[in-house]
Amino acid sequence: MTSIPSVDLNDFISDDPVKKQNFVNAIGKAYEDIGFVALKGHFLDDTLVENLYKEVKNFFSLPTETKQRYEIPGIGGQRGYVSFGKESAKGKKEGDLKEFWHFGQYVENNPKLEAEYPKNVTVNELSEFNAIGKETYKMLEKTAKYVLRALALHLGIEETYFDAFIYNGNSILRPIHYPPIKEEPKEAVRAAAHGDINLITLLMGAQGRGLQVQNHKGEWIDAMAQPDELMINVGDMLSxxxxxxxxxxxxxxINPPKELWGTSRYSIPFFMHPISDMKLDVLEGCIDDNNPKAFEDITAGEFLNERLIELGLIKK
Structure with a gap:
């Protein structure tokens, strides 16, 4: 696998059973082969995307002391602002060269989960920032639901299997700013090699070089989406x-070539998480003589907590 396959969600949600099955086959094969796919036909329209980038750039342009007022202690960076260099990849001591913001779930009809999740943080300086963040969150969550339905069919389980687990799930929308690089980084990169924690990740802003994916041979492949595509990958929970x-x-x-050090990069991943009591026990249909059960039973909440400790975002 030397490039990222591209699929169109319109084929899956069409009334054509052949197109739908072809989509299931293509996305299933891509996720078995390399774990990444470029997706057209998602639910974000051009105006929403344009407005989101405008608001995100406005936020990261605010003075550092203003942004830091939105950094909430004691919640592992789950909502609001996380300042530059605070997060590092698992096993890496250098902080990544980025700052970011977290929008979380907008819980409906569930007081228990409302109490469990940290509250979303409102930016007072930007009147549109939170509303546009919420709309983007909802459209990416809707897109993710259909991708997971296709994967359920590929796995031979009920199409809507994931629906109940992702409704009110602990998903995160993370606008990231990689600021201009001012001096030769010693060991740090914009985002060190890592796997994602969650079920699937939907990434906006993968146009242009920077994002790289490691194939089964250990080779790094540039992952570049078209302007109308989201890059979507499997996370550790689904794996x-x-x-x-x-x-x-x-x-x-990766860091850009030296002549582009003076430029910012923005990317906006949506990390699709289930509710915390979803059991991540290995599906029976994925166990056979050649593939014995490789993982202990664990819930999504337990697994997330373990990983946030490894990332240095929460303390034991």
Missing amino acids: RHTNNKLKSTIHRV
């Missing part, structure tokens, strides 16, 4: 749940 049938691929964001 674990499927006994590594669907691959959570290691990826990174």
Whole structure:
């Protein structure tokens, strides 16, 4: 695999059973082979995307002391602002060269989950920032639902299997700013090699070089989406749940060539998480003589907590 396959969600949601099955086959094969796919036909329209980038740039342009007022202690960076260099990849001591913001779930009809999740943080200086963030969150969540439905069919389970687990799930929308690089970084990169924690990640802003994916031979492949595509990859939770049938691929964001150090990069991933009591136990249909059960039973909440400790975002 030397490039990222491209699929169109319109084929899956069409009334044509052949197109739908072809989509299921294509996305299933891509996720077994490399764990990444470029997706057209998502639910974000051009105006929403344009407005989101405008608001995100406005936020990251605010003075540092203003942004830091939105950094909430004691919640592991789950909502609001996380300042530059605060997060590092698992096993890496250098902080990544980025700052970011977190929008979280807008819980409906569930007081228990409302109490469990940290509250979303309102930016007072920007009147549109929170509303546009919420709308983007909802459209990406809707897109993710259909991708997971296709993967359920590929796995031979009920099409809507994931629906109940992702409704009110602990998903995160993360606008990231990689600021201009001012001096030769010693060891740090914009985002060190890592796998994602969650079920699937939907990434906006993968146009232009920077994002790289590691294939099965250990080679790094540039992952570049078209302007109308989202890059979508499998996370560790889904990989674990499927006994590594669907691959959570290691990826990174490399520093640009020196002549582009003076430029910012923005990317906006949506991390699709289930509710915390979803069991990530390996699916029976993914176990056979050649692929014995590779993982202990664990819930999504327990797994997330373990990983946030490894990332240095929460303390033991």
